[in-house]
Amino acid sequence: MKRFIGFIQKEFYHILRDRRSLFILFGMPIAQVLLFGFAITNEINNVDIAILDHSKDATTKEIIAKIAASEYFSIKQIIPNEAAIEPAFKKGHIKAVLNFEKDFSKKLITENKATLQILTDATDPNTANTISNYTSSILKNYQQDLNKAAQTSYKIEPKVRLAFNPELKSVFMFVPGVMTVILMLVSAMMTSISITREKELGTMEILLVSPLKPFQVIIGKVVPYILLAVVNAVVIILLSLFVFKMPVEGSLFLLGAESILFIINALSLGILISTLARTQQTAMMVSLMGLMLPVILLSGFIFPISSMPLPLQIISNIIPAKWFIIIIKGIMLKGVGLDFIWKETLILIGMTLFFIAISIKKYKIRLE
Amino acid sequence: MNTKNAIQVENLTKTFGAFTAVNNISFHVGKGEVFGFLGANGAGKTTAMKMLIGILKPSSGNALVANFDIATQADSVKKSIGYMSQRFSLYNDLTIKENITFFGGIYGLNKADIKTKTHALIDDLGLHDEANKLVGALPLGWKQKVAFSVSLLHDPQIIFLDEPTGGVDPITRRQFWEMIYREADKGKTIFVTTHYMDEAEYCNRVSIMVEGKIEALDTPKNLKTTYNADSMDQVFLKLARNLA
Amino acid sequence: MSIIVKNISKSYKQVKALDNISLEVPSGELFGLIGPDGAGKTTLFRILTTLLLPNEGTASVTGYDIVKDYKSIRNTVGYMPGRFSLYQDLTVEENLRFFATIFGTTIEENYDLIRDIYVQIEPFKNRRAGRLSGGMKQKLALSCALIHKPKVLFLDEPTTGVDPVSRKEFWEMLKRLQEQQITIFVSTPYMDEAALCDNIALITNGKILRIDTPEGIKASFPHKIYKVKSTKTFKLIQDLGAYEQTHSAYPFGEYIHFTPNTTAFRTQDLTHFLKENHHTNIEVFETGPTIEDTFMELSD
Structure with a gap:
């Protein structure tokens, strides 16, 4: 020893x-x-995005308001149609475009399903990935709120991924x-x-x-x-x-x-x-x-x-x-x-x- | 300062902080001379040699090697000397031919020259069977002979050899010295360090360094007479011991 | 017998490092293994210190078999490998204490044995080993190899790269150690050191050329040997090489050692030959052979 x-x-x-x-x-x-x-860091802060809203109804307005309110995104531009998306990206100011389909509210209520296309600038794949994650989570939260308000309490959404890192740190x-x-x-x-x-x-x-x-x-x-x-x-x-x-x-x-x-x-x-x-x-x-x-x-x-x-x-x-x-x-x-x-x-x-x-x-x- | 000598050293000193490695040494080496540079471990031999081959700046004093100032014309010094040491001489993972080509290349030889010199060198050493073998696989003695020949590739006037024969068998050691004599005979100057005291006697003149200074410099014969010794070994012991 | 080696052979891939080696070393003897680099000296040391297994043959150290009883051998021998193998970042004293501890002893217990050597480096005991001079490193390494009072001491080229003064001191230390009944097995490429051993084995290319006392080795030289000198050394070597009565001619210091190929050789013939070849200040006289002469004669 x-x-x-x-x-x-x-x-x-x-x-x-x-x-x-x-x-x-x-x-x-x-x-x-x-x-x-x-x-x-993978966190994003005040990323510039643009909105293309084909429905312009109550739901999309609410979602847009929610996104605008978050510290992660700032809405720089409202785009009128699909043709304007590419020029917007090329200018380089915006990192993502949120494209709401037509009749968003109606589809959500009647078919329980509506589509929001998230277009990201994949030249920076990490940020793109993060942006899409963040938007999806904001959407999910909104959906949850919607469910709580409109439906009866038996419909429980599974806990989403962000739950373990609620602040997204x-x-x-x-x-x-x-x-x-x-x-x-x-x-x-x-x-x-x-x-x-x-x-x-x-x-x-x-x-x-x-x-x-x-x-x-x-x-x-x-x-x-x-x-x-x-x-x-x-x-x-x-x-x-x-x-x-x-x-x-x-x-x-x-x-x-x-x-x-x-x-x-x-x-x-x-x-x-x-x-x-x-x-x-x-x-x-x-x-x-x-x-x-x-x-x-x-x-x-x-x-x-x-x-x-x-x-x-x-x-x-x-x-x-x-x-x-x-x-x-x-x-x-x-x-x-x-x-x-x-x-x-x-x-x-x-x-x-x-x-x-x-x-x-x-x-x-x-x-x- | 201009000189007919191959090496002319005046008051050369090198200090590292408070420690004086080489203390105000002066000597000269004539053209075509075989000069033995001896000293105990730590006596300052290596430091002095590094200054002479232009890789270490002296603290004070000056020296001319092949008529170039070692402090201000180090590049010219390097071009006119050959250097071979026991620690590093050739790349073990290259073949003999590849080593020759490489060293010929860094001394600016052209392709045709390298080719003829390679042939001459291999013929001279009788290494036809080994020319394409890795140097690492050669016996030490052969390796050192090749290294010596390689250091001659660019036809330098002065050749510095740092313990070239350590550990080499007695016969090869002698063949090595025959190569040294041959070059000296052609008028090249040889500056050599060794730990074999019998080899010191092969030199025309030897200097013995003790604690940064040159304590003795003469022909082996005169040194033996002066110090009343029958071999260089005894001369060395007397000098280094009395002062230690 | 302290060391017995019987028909040991060892190969690395195609290279035969040791070829059927046999030797015996009695207890308390200072035995020298003399040969150049690459002769197989280190391989034999590693086999005897149980670091390598031989391909063929057997060997024992203090009665223990090098293969079966390797643990016992590791407890009884001291070993100083070829390169300086101590911890450079530890001080002199820390190194010594470490080796004492792993052998289950203390510096104090065996101080008598190393006193003679250690006192010379004791003033520097707080200095890191990496900052010692070559001679001092070697003394420290010897102290560390001795600290557990080994019965057999293996020293692989302890004097290589060390200046003549330190070499001489080192051999004097070995002579004194021998008085303590320690068997010492030492290797060296320096032929002049061979004279200080009791018995020596000349080794080259993995083969032992001869084992004898230094005197016996010299006496076995089969030719007469002459010292030859003239003013032009290089020409002298070349001319002697061409001389019809030359058996061998090798430079030795300022002279050439010349051996004739016939017993009928007369010095005046050689002097005459050299004069004809325009040599001046010619000296030719008979001398005694050295160990190096014998080594070259045998390995030729």
């Missing part, structure tokens, strides 16, 4: 003396959360993603680099030719990074609680436990990388390309999985981050308990055990 503690102490010396990495380790989570929270969607990326980076990349560094320096040779057992070397490498990753997770959660006033609906204990599970998962991936890579450079490339990119692109962090092509949707299933994001979104935003996320948790546990098993199998007690 004394040997083991001596080893961990040494690891902390390495970490604490490498000022630059230390700065990145603790500066990065803060920078990323702030960046995603403030700068790269995108930072709430990003925090789980950022946390996943950071934990993956700290745990997998830093451990794989720190193990391959010993290989590169030649100190691994001395450690192997010592009474220290190989698994002690590995666990000794991993322990400091578990601590670092936990500190990072706490920092991110505190930032989101106090800077962005983001609520954690579910149990903090469960959130902590799931985070540690994910950290261990990432660490086992880091160890796996280090058993395969010979140099720090390879370890870093593999971590960045093999882990970070999928985490960012395929986990549902930035791009919704449901809108990916089928092959990518299938691939996304083998990415641990996908399951972790589902879990923490569930805990943080929906306030669900283990009974709702046991399946995802089991998948993560399974993956972790699998990675550890391969790492142990691949770990060499000799040099080749």
